[in-house]
Amino acid sequence: xxxxxxxxxxxxxxxxxxxxxxxxxxxxxxxxxxxxxxxxxxxxxxxxxxxxxxxxxxxxxxxxxxxxxxxxxxxxxxxxxxxxxxxxxxxxxxxx
Amino acid sequence: xxxxxxxxxxxxxxxxxxxxxxxxxxxxxxxxxxxxxxxxxxxxxxxxxxxxxxxxxxxxxxxxxxxxxxxxxxxxxxxxxxxxxxxxxxxxxxxxxxxxxxxxxxxxxxxxxxxxxx
Numbered sequence: 001x002x003x004x005x006x007x008x009x010x011x012x013x014x015x016x017x018x019x020x021x022x023x024x025x026x027x028x029x030x031x032x033x034x035x036x037x038x039x040x041x042x043x044x045x046x047x048x049x050x051x052x053x054x055x056x057x058x059x060x061x062x063x064x065x066x067x068x069x070x071x072x073x074x075x076x077x078x079x080x081x082x083x084x085x086x087x088x089x090x091x092x093x094x095x096x
Numbered sequence: 097x098x099x100x101x102x103x104x105x106x107x108x109x110x111x112x113x114x115x116x117x118x119x120x121x122x123x124x125x126x127x128x129x130x131x132x133x134x135x136x137x138x139x140x141x142x143x144x145x146x147x148x149x150x151x152x153x154x155x156x157x158x159x160x161x162x163x164x165x166x167x168x169x170x171x172x173x174x175x176x177x178x179x180x181x182x183x184x185x186x187x188x189x190x191x192x193x194x195x196x197x198x199x200x201x202x203x204x205x206x207x208x209x210x211x212x213x214x
Contacts, residue, residue, distance in 0.1 A: 002105045004161060011109055015150070018116050022123040029126050029135075037132050037199050044191060045126060045139050049119065051180070052147045059154060064169045067176045074183055081191040089198035 012060040019053045040084055047077035104160050111153030118146030131207035132199055140192035144184060151181050 002011075023046055030042035051074045058066030087093050125138025155177045207213070 002102060002109055004101065004105055007105050007109065007157075011112065015112055015116055019119065022119050025123045026126060035132070035204070037195070037204060038135065040195060041132070041135055041139065042126065044195070045123070045143060048143050048147060048184070048188060051184070052115075052119075052150050055151060055154060055177070055180070059157070064167075064173055067173055067180075071176060071180060071183070074180060074187070078183075078187040078191060082194055085191070085194035085198040089201050 008060075012056055016053060016056045016060060019049055019056065023049050023053070036088065040081070040088070044077070044081050047073070047080070051077070101161060104156070108153045108157045108161070111149050111156065115146040115149035115153065118142045118149065122146065130211075130213040132204050133196065133206055136192055136196050136199075140189065144188045147184050147188075148181055151177055151184075155181075 026042050026045045026049070030039050030046065033039050033042055051070050054066050054070040054073060058064065058070070083093065119142065122139045122142030125142065126135050129135045129138055155174055158174050158177070
């Protein structure tokens with residue numbers, strides 16, 4: 001079985017590094033993706049992965065304030081994606 | 097007692113490993129698939145499942161293993177993680193649906209067999 005100190009030191013570190021690598025690969029799609037829709041999809045994926053990365057960082061460094069940051073970032077990412085989709089669909093943000 | 101904690105840590109590690117596997121699979125789909133719709137199909141489900149698995153594993157870790165002490169900000173962390181799970185489960189499919197509806201309305205062509213990759 002696995003020791004708690006091993007989990008605290010290595011498993012959380014490996015998880016954070018792997019999530020950061022997936023963010024890097026998604027950044028490649030955001031850079032080259034043809035058209036604005038592929039870029040918006042890649043930025044949405046980066047935002048939802050950053051939420052989990054903030055939770056893992058909060059357990060790795062034992063700072064409980066990172067969870068508040070994570071909740072706030074989830075809200076901002078959702079609102080940003082919805083507004084961007086609405087703007088791409090209608091050509092305007094304000095609707096009467 | 098020590099063996100029970102070891103088994104619980106192993107369960108948490110399995111949860112986190114499954115979540116990271118699903119997230120890596122979604123990103124490979126984002127890179128390799130030929131089309132806007134197929135890329136949304138890959139990332140919309142894999143990301144939701146992977147993130148929920150990782151946060152659920154850390155929730156089990158906090159409730160059963162982690163010793164919080166008397167600090168109220170640390171004791172409130174599982175509630176925040178539960179809110180985060182519910183929020184991701186509600187909002188991530190809504191965002192995917194909004195993006196796909198925007199792409200379909202403005203006329204993004206789907207990929208067919210024989211076309212070149214977009």
